[in-house]
Amino acid sequence: MATDRLVMTRPDDWHLHVRDGEALSDVLGATGRCFARAIVMPNLKPPVTTVARAAAYRDRILAAMPAEAAFEPLMTLYLTDNTTPDEIRRAAECEFVHAVKYYPAGATTNSDSGVTDLARAMPALEAMQEVDLPLLLHGEVTDGEIDVFDREAVFIERHLDRLVRDLPELRMVLEHVTTSDAVDFVSAAPDRVAATVTVHHLMLNRNALFDGGLRPHHYCLPLIKRERHRRALVEAATSGSPKFFLGTDSAPHPKGAKESDCGCAGVFSAPNAIELYAEVFEATGRLDRLEGFASHHGPDFYRLPRNRGTITLTRSPWSVPEELPFADSTIVPLRAGGRVAWRLED
Numbered sequence: 001m002a003t004d005r006l007v008m009t010r011p012d013d014w015h016l017h018v019r020d021g022e023a024l025s026d027v028l029g030a031t032g033r034c035f036a037r038a039i040v041m042p043n044l045k046p047p048v049t050t051v052a053r054a055a056a057y058r059d060r061i062l063a064a065m066p067a068e069a070a071f072e073p074l075m076t077l078y079l080t081d082n083t084t085p086d087e088i089r090r091a092a093e094c095e096f097v098h099a100v101k102y103y104p105a106g107a108t109t110n111s112d113s114g115v116t117d118l119a120r121a122m123p124a125l126e127a128m129q130e131v132d133l134p135l136l137l138h139g140e141v142t143d144g145e146i147d148v149f150d151r152e153a154v155f156i157e158r159h160l161d162r163l164v165r166d167l168p169e170l171r172m173v174l175e176h177v178t179t180s181d182a183v184d185f186v187s188a189a190p191d192r193v194a195a196t197v198t199v200h201h202l203m204l205n206r207n208a209l210f211d212g213g214l215r216p217h218h219y220c221l222p223l224i225k226r227e228r229h230r231r232a233l234v235e236a237a238t239s240g241s242p243k244f245f246l247g248t249d250s251a252p253h254p255k256g257a258k259e260s261d262c263g264c265a266g267v268f269s270a271p272n273a274i275e276l277y278a279e280v281f282e283a284t285g286r287l288d289r290l291e292g293f294a295s296h297h298g299p300d301f302y303r304l305p306r307n308r309g310t311i312t313l314t315r316s317p318w319s320v321p322e323e324l325p326f327a328d329s330t331i332v333p334l335r336a337g338g339r340v341a342w343r344l345e346d
Contacts, residue, residue: 004315006287006342010307011274011294013038015136015175015196015247017266018073020044020057023327024064027252030270032069034344036307039136039247040073042101047078047113051090054097070309074098074302076136080113081120085127092131098302099134099173100124104142104155114138118159125163129170134302135163136173139182140222149206152222153181164189171301176201176249178222180232186243187236194301196247197237197293199276200267200334205230216258217332220251221265237293238286245297248273254329269334272320275342276334278313282341316343 016038018027031038040061042048048057054075061073077083077091077100091097102121103114115121128135139160140151160174170192174182177195186195200220205227208218218224236244250273251266258264269276274294281290299306322337323330 003287006278006290006313007310008291008313009295010034010036010309010311011246012036012298012307013248013250013270013273014173014245014298014302015039015041015198015249016270017041017043017249017251018061019252020060021327023252024061025066026324026326026331027250027268027270028061028064028071029066029069031250032065032071034274034311036070036309037072037074037304039099040075042076042078043103047080048076049078049080049083049113050087051077051094051097054091055094058096076101078103078113079115079121079124079135081116083121083124085123088124088127088133089131092133097133098304099136100128101136101138103138104140118163125167125170129167132169132171134171134173136175138222139174139177149223149225152177152179156181156185160185164193173301176222176247177233177236178225179229183232183236187241189243191243194243194245194297195236196249197233197244198247198249198267199269199273199280200224200249201230202234202237202280203230203276216263217334217336218267219258219263219265220249220267234280234284238281238284238289240286240289240292242292242297242300244293245301246277246294247298252326252331254326255323255332256329258332267334268331271324271333272335272340274311275313275340275344278342279340312345313342314345315341317341318343 013035075097079102105114105116139155141155174195204224248269250270252268253264281287320335
């Protein structure tokens, strides 16, 4: 039965970029208006490789967060070839680091310090298994001979299958999944393997990159894929499976950096993410499963309490601004200038 009002447990975002410096205060409010917590990505310059750096970054985030937003940043460390088991143990002992992020070197924005060979990171990974600190995976290979649209599938075949087998107690999240290959792998894997799903990968197939011309604000990494992959993601996200949960991968870049001759990868979805997820779930006739995906499955996997508060979405169409302030520039949000069917009540 159609509904015009949805009350749900306040959600969390299990994959978020908020940048640093002046830009922080321009993007944090978009997340804090809705999400109670967010796993904050560590790919700054320099990267957040230590507990001390994570603590300092957390302090900057809290200082920039609007006073009215009750928001908790959940910090991560950036895995490198040189991450030590001692640093992993320090992370597990502190209260604010909740995971460690793997980037293959050069895979995405500010990933130059990433892992060059997973064998080099094995001592840190074994320590993570020992102290039960989850591993978050940007699941792509970066080999030049591999087609960019196949990098996720090849990563699963070459690396993820072995990681799951060799580290039998390590909790892992395959981040921002984009393919039916990833959906199938996570679905068949042990319960300690889960995945986040972005709203832009649920909404768009790769035709959106070229709709009437080159669309730089739809350019992200991992890339959006074929329609059959998009449909597999929608089926997984709306299935009710606790293995799949919300992670926007909202990634702000100035308009000029997106619309350049070598544009940055990232979609800024935070200002309307939960409303767009609601559209996706409603289109499948599974709006009643949005709360599990957005508010329950993530905290359960991370072994954190579910949020106590609620949010309310109402069917009340509104127009997304063409641009928003961002440091000394502007930023273009997802579906800029378009209409959204659902609205978050104040």
